[in-house]
Amino acid sequence: MNEDNSPSQLTRLSTAAAAGVLLWISRTLLGLLIGYPILLAIRASAMGAGPERDAVLFQPGSLLLLELLRLGAPWLASALRVALLLSLLSAVIELIPLAVALDLLWLPGRPLRERVENALRFFLRFLALGAIALLVQAALLLAASLLGAALKPALSSSDERLQNIAPLALIGLGLLACGWFGCVLDIARATLVRRGRRECGARAALAHALLCLRQRPFSVLIGAYPSVAGSALGYLSAAWLVTRLDPATHSSGVIALCFGGHQLAVLFAIAWRVRWLAAALDLSRSTR
Amino acid sequence: MRRITLDLLIGAVFSALSGLLLRALLLSTGATPSPSRRLEKPEPAWPALAAGATKVASYEIDARLDADVHRITAKETIHFINRSTAVLNELWFHLYLNAFKNDKTLFLRSPFGAGRSGDKAHEYGYVDVKKLTVVAGDGEDLWAKRDRHSPDDPEDETDLRVPLPRPLEPGQTLDLELEFEDQLPELVERSGFIGSFHFMGQWFPKLARLLPGGAFAHFAFHPQSEFYADFGDYDVSLDVPSGFQVGATGSRMRESQAKGRTRLDYHAENVHDFAWTAWDHFEARSERIAGTQVTVLYPPHQQENAQAELASVRFALPHFNALYGAYPYPTLTLVHPPEAAANAGGMEYPTLITTGGPWFSTFGGGHFIDVVTTHELGHQWFYGLLASNEHTEPFLDEGFNSYAEAEALEAHYGSGSVFAAFGLSVSSTALNRLISAARGQDEKINQGAAEFATFRSLGALVYSRTAIVLGTLARVYGSQRINHALGVYTRKFRFQHPTTADFLGVMQSELGDSAVTALTQAFSERASVDYLVREISNAPISAAAGVFDGPTGRQQKKPEQPHQPAQYASRVVVYRHGTLQLPVEIALGFEDGTNQLRHWDGSGSTFNVDNVGPSQLVSVNVDPEQRILLDDDRSNNWLSTQGSSLPLCRERMLYAAQLLLGAFGP
Numbered sequence: 028m029n030e031d032n033s034p035s036q037l038t039r040l041s042t043a044a045a046a047g048v049l050l051w052i053s054r055t056l057l058g059l060l061i062g063y064p065i066l067l068a069i070r071a072s073a074m075g076a077g078p079e080r081d082a083v084l085f086q087p088g089s090l091l092l093l094e095l096l097r098l099g100a101p102w103l104a105s106a107l108r109v110a111l112l113l114s115l116l117s118a119v120i121e122l123i124p125l126a127v128a129l130d131l132l133w134l135p136g137r138p139l140r141e142r143v144e145n146a147l148r149f150f151l152r153f154l155a156l157g158a159i160a161l162l163v164q165a166a167l168l169l170a171a172s173l174l175g176a177a178l179k180p181a182l183s184s185s186d187e188r189l190q191n192i193a194p195l196a197l198i199g200l201g202l203l204a205c206g207w208f209g210c211v212l213d214i215a216r217a218t219l220v221r222r223g224r225r226e227c228g229a230r231a232a233l234a235h236a237l238l239c240l241r242q243r244p245f246s247v248l249i250g251a252y253p254s255v256a257g258s259a260l261g262y263l264s265a266a267w268l269v270t271r272l273d274p275a276t277h278s279s280g281v282i283a284l285c286f287g288g289h290q291l292a293v294l295f296a297i298a299w300r301v302r303w304l305a306a307a308l309d310l311s312r313s314t315r
Numbered sequence: 316m317r318r319i320t321l322d323l324l325i326g327a328v329f330s331a332l333s334g335l336l337l338r339a340l341l342l343s344t345g346a347t348p349s350p351s352r353r354l355e356k357p358e359p360a361w362p363a364l365a366a367g368a369t370k371v372a373s374y375e376i377d378a379r380l381d382a383d384v385h386r387i388t389a390k391e392t393i394h395f396i397n398r399s400t401a402v403l404n405e406l407w408f409h410l411y412l413n414a415f416k417n418d419k420t421l422f423l424r425s426p427f428g429a430g431r432s433g434d435k436a437h438e439y440g441y442v443d444v445k446k447l448t449v450v451a452g453d454g455e456d457l458w459a460k461r462d463r464h465s466p467d468d469p470e471d472e473t474d475l476r477v478p479l480p481r482p483l484e485p486g487q488t489l490d491l492e493l494e495f496e497d498q499l500p501e502l503v504e505r506s507g508f509i510g511s512f513h514f515m516g517q518w519f520p521k522l523a524r525l526l527p528g529g530a531f532a533h534f535a536f537h538p539q540s541e542f543y544a545d546f547g548d549y550d551v552s553l554d555v556p557s558g559f560q561v562g563a564t565g566s567r568m569r570e571s572q573a574k575g576r577t578r579l580d581y582h583a584e585n586v587h588d589f590a591w592t593a594w595d596h597f598e599a600r601s602e603r604i605a606g607t608q609v610t611v612l613y614p615p616h617q618q619e620n621a622q623a624e625l626a627s628v629r630f631a632l633p634h635f636n637a638l639y640g641a642y643p644y645p646t647l648t649l650v651h652p653p654e655a656a657a658n659a660g661g662m663e664y665p666t667l668i669t670t671g672g673p674w675f676s677t678f679g680g681g682h683f684i685d686v687v688t689t690h691e692l693g694h695q696w697f698y699g700l701l702a703s704n705e706h707t708e709p710f711l712d713e714g715f716n717s718y719a720e721a722e723a724l725e726a727h728y729g730s731g732s733v734f735a736a737f738g739l740s741v742s743s744t745a746l747n748r749l750i751s752a753a754r755g756q757d758e759k760i761n762q763g764a765a766e767f768a769t770f771r772s773l774g775a776l777v778y779s780r781t782a783i784v785l786g787t788l789a790r791v792y793g794s795q796r797i798n799h800a801l802g803v804y805t806r807k808f809r810f811q812h813p814t815t816a817d818f819l820g821v822m823q824s825e826l827g828d829s830a831v832t833a834l835t836q837a838f839s840e841r842a843s844v845d846y847l848v849r850e851i852s853n854a855p856i857s858a859a860a861g862v863f864d865g866p867t868g869r870q871q872k873k874p875e876q877p878h879q880p881a882q883y884a885s886r887v888v889v890y891r892h893g894t895l896q897l898p899v900e901i902a903l904g905f906e907d908g909t910n911q912l913r914h915w916d917g918s919g920s921t922f923n924v925d926n927v928g929p930s931q932l933v934s935v936n937v938d939p940e941q942r943i944l945l946d947d948d949r950s951n952n953w954l955s956t957q958g959s960s961l962p963l964c965r966e967r968m969l970y971a972a973q974l975l976l977g978a979f980g981p
Contacts (some may be wrong), residue, residue, distance in 0.1 A: 054973050054980070061975065062968030070959050078904045078934035081961040087730035088742035090941060093749040094949045114972070117852050118980045126981050157981060187654045188616055202359030215981075249322050256329030258977060263336035265970075270340065270738035274963050282962050289970040296977055306318075 039305070042135040047301045049215075051294055053124035061110050066104035072099035085274035092116035122153040129220040132305050149219055155179035155229040156219070160212040164205040170200025210251045211236045217307040239314035250306045257299035265292035341679050341736050361806050364640050368546030369809035372522045379554040380593055385440075385508045387497035391519055392450065394547070395489045399431060401529025403483040408475050409463075409544075410698050411517035412442040414536040415500035415507070419470040422536045423503075440507055442502025444520055447477065450490035457491075465535040473536040474523070502656050505590075505669065509656040511559075512594040515663065517542070519589070524704075524812070534706050539773055540764035541698075541705035541712075542842075544587040546810060551581045562612045562648040563591035564667045573691045585643070585810055586665035586701050592650050600625065605633045609640055613651040619677045621683055621849045624649050624670055627688040630727045635719065638798055639696045639805035647695070661687050663694030680736025683762045685724060686743070693719040700809050707960065709773065710813055710838065714781020715801070721782055722745060722789075722798070744786055750779035755947075760784070760813050761815060763836040774916055783944045784837040790942035791897055792826060800825035812951060815839075829896075836895055837945065844895035844917075846937045847951035848887055853931040856882040885932035887954070889922045895942055904934035904955075912939075934959060 074095045075081035083091045096103070126146035129135065175194030182190045215236035219227055227235075240247045268288040272281050378389035397403050414422035415436050423436055447458035457477050465474040483489055497518055500507040505516040523533035524545045532543050555561055557577050565583025572578075583589065600621045609628050613621040628647070636642055649665045652659040660671020668691035676683050693716040694728040697703075703711035721743035724732035731740035754775035758767060767773035789797040804813070804821040815838065825832045836842035860874040889901055896917040903911040907930035915922040926932060934955040938946060946952065 050678055054976050057976060058969045058972035061972035062965070065968055066961055066964060067962050073950040075938055075960070075961045075964065076903070076950075076955060076959040078955050080558075080955075080959070081964045085963060087740050088745050089740060089799065090742065090745040090748060091949060093741070093745050094752070097749055097753055098948065098950050110972075114975055114979070117972075117976060121976060121980050153981070186616055187614070191673065191675065202826075245319050249319050249326070252326035253322050253329060256326040256333060259333040260329040260336070262974065263333050264341065266340055266737055267336050279962075282966060285963070286966050289966070293970070293973045293977070 038135050038241050039143070042131050043298075043305060046131045046304070047294065047297045049124050049128050049131070050297050051290075052299070053121055054293065055290075057121060061113045061117055064106040064109040064113070065103065068099055068102035069095065071102050074099070082275050087275065091099055091152055108238075119154065119157075122150060122157065123147065125216070126150070126153060126220060128301065129304055129308065130223075132301070133217075133220055133308055145220075149223065152219055152229040152232070153216060156212055156215050156233060159229070159233065160208060163208050166210070167204045168198070168201045169198045171204075183244050206251070206255065207248055210247050210303075211240055212309050213251070213304060213307045214247065217304065217311040221308060221311055235311065235314060239310050242314055243310060246306075246310055250310065251303045252302040254296075254299040257298035261292035261295035265289050346755070348774060353935075354371035359803045360803075361640070362803060364643075365810045366807055369398060370547045370585070370947075371396055371525055373547035374519070374521075374549050374551070374589065376519055376549070376551045376589070377554075378519075378551065380513065380556070382511055382513065382556050382559065382593070382595075384394065385499040385513065387499065387515070387518065389495055389497070391493040391495065393489075393491040393493070393522060395491065395522065397483045397485050397487050397489070397525070398524050399527055399529040400485055402485065403525075403529060404479055405531075406477045406479060407523040407531040407533035408446070408473060408477060409517075409521045409523055409533065409536070410442050410471050411521075411536040411542075412440055412497055412499075412506060413472040414517075415439055415503050416441040416472065417470075421465070421468060421471045421473065422538050424470065424640075425538060436500050436503050436505075437821035438501040440498050440503075441472075442518070442520065443496045443498075445494040445496065447491060447493050448689050449480065450492050452480070458493075468535060471535050472765075474533050482785060483519065493522055494592075496512055501695065502658055503658045505662045509653070512592075512598070512653055512659075513657055514592045514650075514652065514656065514669070515661040516590045521588075522974075532704060532706070534765075537706070537765040539710065539767055539770050540787055541589065543704045543706055543812075544702070546585055546587050546702065549581070549583045549586060549589045551589055551591070553579045553581065553591060553593070555579070556595070558595045559593045560590060560595070560597035560599060561593045562597070562610065562650050563668060564589040564648075564665050565644075566646045583644070583666060586699070588664050590664035590667055592652075592659075592669075594653075596653070602613070602629075604629055605636055605642070607632065607647050609647045609649065610644060611649040611651065614653040614674075617651060617827050620670075620672060620674065623677045623684040624651065624688045627685045628692060631689045631692050631723050634723050634726060635693060635696060638722075638802055639719070640700070640802070640809055642695060643700070644695075649691075661691065663691050664696070664699055665699050668692060668694065671681060680731070680739075682724065682732060685727070686720070686733060689723050689727075690716060690720040693723070696805055700813050701805060702810075704812065705764065708761065708764045710760050710777045710781045711813065711815065711818065713758065713777045715785065717747065717778045717782035718785040719801075723785065731817065744783075744944065747779040747782045747786070750775045750947075751783040752947060755783075755945075756841055756843050757781045759839055759841045784834065787897065787942065787944045788826075788830060788833065790940070790944065792830060796826060803935050830883045833895060833897060840894070842892040842895045843947055844897060844943065844945055845892040845951070846943065847890050847892065847948070848901055848935050848937055848954050849890070850937060851932055851956055852886045854884050856884050882927060882929060885926045885928070887932065887935045889924060889935075891917060891920050891922075891948065895945060897945070899938050899943060900940065902934075902936040902939040903932055904936075905930040906933050931956075 069075060072095055074084060074091060077083060084095055125148045126149045127142045130142045130145055175197045178193055182193055215232040218232040218235045265288045269285050272284055274281055274285065351450055373394040375390055375392040376386050382389050414420050416439055416844065418424060428639050444457050448454055448456060460478050462476040465471040499513065502509045505514055507514065508519065509511060521544060523531040524543050526532055547566060553561055553563065555577050555784060557572060557575050561579050563581045564586060565581045567579055568582050569580040570577065596615055598615055599610060599612050601608065601610040602625055609625065611621045611624050631868055632642060644666045646666055650667065650669045652669060652671055654673055657671055660669050662669045670687050670691060672683050697716035697719060698712040705712055724743050730742045732743045733746050734741040757772050758776055760776045760781055764773060785797065800822055803825055804818055807821060819831050819834060857875050860872045863870045863872065898916045901913040901915060901924055903913065903924065903926065909930065913924050937952040
């Protein structure tokens with residue numbers, strides 16, 4: 028496909044679905060990896076060794092859940108550290124399926140092997156972009172928290188609500204700014220994938236994304252809003268559904284329903300993310 | 316442009332729906348009362364309620380607050396009756412405001428911070444007694460003859476002896492007049508000021524409790540200790556700057572304004588302390604609940620907290636009335652201190668309690684406001700009406716009250732009595748057990764407040780472990796029986812000063828020897844219990860084989876194949892570690908899906924559970940109903956031959972990791 032020939036609606040839908048499934052599979056596999064140390068720690072505590080297995084941990088009142096935290100605290104703390112390290116590693120690994128997904132959305136007809144090779148070629152540049160984004164986002168949050176600290180003396184005579192809310196609001200604004208920079212980052216990634224064959228560097232991609240932000244600020248800043256709000260809606264819907272089930276019954280039907288509800292939520296969030304990635308490709312393309 | 320509008324629209328719809336869901340998840344599960352059990356009907360066999368206390372020391376105080384310099388100038392008259400059997404030659408005064416006089420007092424000298432709040436004083440406070448005379452006496456200033464410091468502690472002036480000019484015979488009365496001045500400290504725990512907020516606890520010279528034998532139960536103000544005093548009547552006039560709202564022990568009888576000042580007269584009968592607060596920013600809300608006029612004083616913008624506190628009292632006051640005997644006073648005042656004075660929160664005085672919490676306490680699924688309000692309200696019985704010695708037996712008020720609090724909260728909110736949102740619920744019992752199991756055997760429960768190694772240790776043992784001891788008994792013997800026994804105790808010793816022996820006496824008559832043995836061991840002997848299983852054994856049964864000599868001669872029987880259908884002998888050995896002996900149920904699960912429940916009275920250190928049947932034993936669960944809350948380790952209470960599997964945890968872990976990657980991944 029070249030830049031002037033748009034794929035048909037059906038092709039767009041099928042490639043979006045393929046990209047979504049790819050992201051879901053990678054997130055599921057990496058999720059299993061991240062959760063594994065914690066599962067080992069819970070198993071070591073013997074709290075799931077009884078006839079009701081781990082359903083006892085979900086009993087109302089949490090008597091045995093707190094017992095797990097008390098008895099298994101040393102193992103759980105270590106497992107949590109390992110899980111966080113694995114999360115970092117997974118976030119890096121996830122750049123590869125993300126690059127493949129972007130490639131799928133950009134060029135539907137390419138063979139999978141070629142896509143993976145491309146994704147591996149982009150990997151270092153994706154990583155560099157991620158590092159830049161991390162630095163910028165850390166700086167934004169630091170600025171927000173410093174501003175909050177600077178405001179504290181000025182607010183000391185105001186009412187308690189304002190004293191509590193103002194620093195939180197600033198952190199919220201910082202997070203929002205981080206989110207917006209995340210949108211720019213996605214456009215930079217899209218630019219890299221789109222210009223892949225022209226050997227576009229990370230710096231040039233970021234410059235292009237910032238140019239896009241200057242030219243079409245509303246499209247960039249609002250484009251990811253459905254994705255973020257959709258994720259929240261999906262996760263909260265799943266939480267609402269699962270709170271209506273009683274996991275302490277230990278029935279396989281309940282477990283299946285919990286799994287189904289949660290995975291639907293993840294898929295829903297990914298679907299809206301894919302929609303935004305496609306939009307990011309379009310925004311990158313239409314920026315001159 | 317069309318795309319932007321569409322994105323905005325979709326995002327807004329999603330956000331609105333998310334907001335509704337979030338609200339449902341936080342509020343509906345967090346606030347909907349789900350009573351787990353109904354309160355038992357009042358029993359016909361309750362002891363009669365005493366109308367009032369035997370009064371020993373009554374006080375009339377006329378106090379003026381100078382809010383700008385945080386000073387109180389006062390005159391005090393004490394009407395004292397020698398109710399003991401001995402002739403008295405001295406009196407003991409508690410001047411607990413002197414605890415905040417300097418960094419060398421018993422209260423402040425610890426390098427690890429003072430008392431329950433851990434706070435050090437920033438601006439110091441003290442009480443100066445100007446004069447102490449006998450009413451209608453010769454005008455001699457008795458204060459000049461006082462001891463200069465607390466016994467054996469030259470740095471402390473909180474516990475002072477005053478010799479009497481003449482012996483006071485049993486039954487004789489003595490009226491004393493004092494003039495004193497308080498310089499309030501910047502708030503340390505519940506005494507002092509923050510800005511224009513003032514809280515006056517332990518603010519006036521007060522007599523130590525006179526024991527029946529003629530000794531005084533006097534003690535210097537220790538950072539881990541609370542109080543002990545005689546019952547009496549209090550008539551207190553408070554003169555504060557106009558514009559200050561006042562909350563105090565007792566009922567407001569009169570109010571008058573003059574020269575920019577407000578004068579308020581308070582009267583309280585059958586109480587053993589008087590505390591008050593004054594602040595020019597308080598807002599007030601009042602309501603009649605179960606025959607009592609309940610007033611909440613709260614900071615501006617904390618209407619939600621005040622409403623939650625009233626709602627809490629609406630449930631807990633009638634609940635406690637039914638369980639422990641009717642609240643006998645016409646008023647109850649709740650004081651919610653401002654956030655800057657949070658240390659003044661969470662405290663009990665007769666007819667006045669302090670609550671606390673930031674303005675957002677009612678948001679989310681936590682029941683923090685209910686927990687603190689219910690706890691402090693419970694103290695109106697376990698401290699107010701049953702005025703035990705909080706210095707030597709703190710578990711009698713704090714521990715029993717922690718049980719009462721947990722019982723009431725769980726009756727109100729069910730399993731989510733501490734927290735309930737997003738499908739997770741945490742009960743008071745679970746939280747108490749967590750703390751109790753973590754530090755439960757560090758020290759014994761029944762010891763003086765000052766004897767505990769640290770306040771954290773006191774907190775774990777006196778508050779949480781006592782509640783768990785009573786909670787275990789409630790689950791083993793039945794909550795109705797325990798609550799009835801507690802109801803008998805609270806009625807029988809109302810307006811008195813009960814001791815551990817008094818409590819055990821009631822338990823003896825209501826629950827019998829085994830309960831008293833368990834209580835004594837648990838409270839006074841650091842006793843513990845841990846039930847555990849180690850292995851499950853199954854063996855197919857076949858007819859005995861071998862060489863047998865019988866009346867008909869020698870017979871040889873060859874081993875046979877196991878019976879068809881097979882019979883199995885199954886055995887599991889249950890062990891009891893620790894010295895507490897409590898009856899326990901043991902649930903057995905068999906391969907064919909059948910279950911059995913066995914009972915062990917807890918005697919001995921092991922119990923063999925044997926079974927012969929068509930199916931192999933595949934699982935055992937000791938105490939499946941989780942009645943033995945004192946069980947040290949619940950992870951060894953069960954075994955399953957089918958091994959450990961964690962399907963729910965696996966599912967939740969996967970989802971949590973996916974959420975994490977979704978939020979922070981690329």
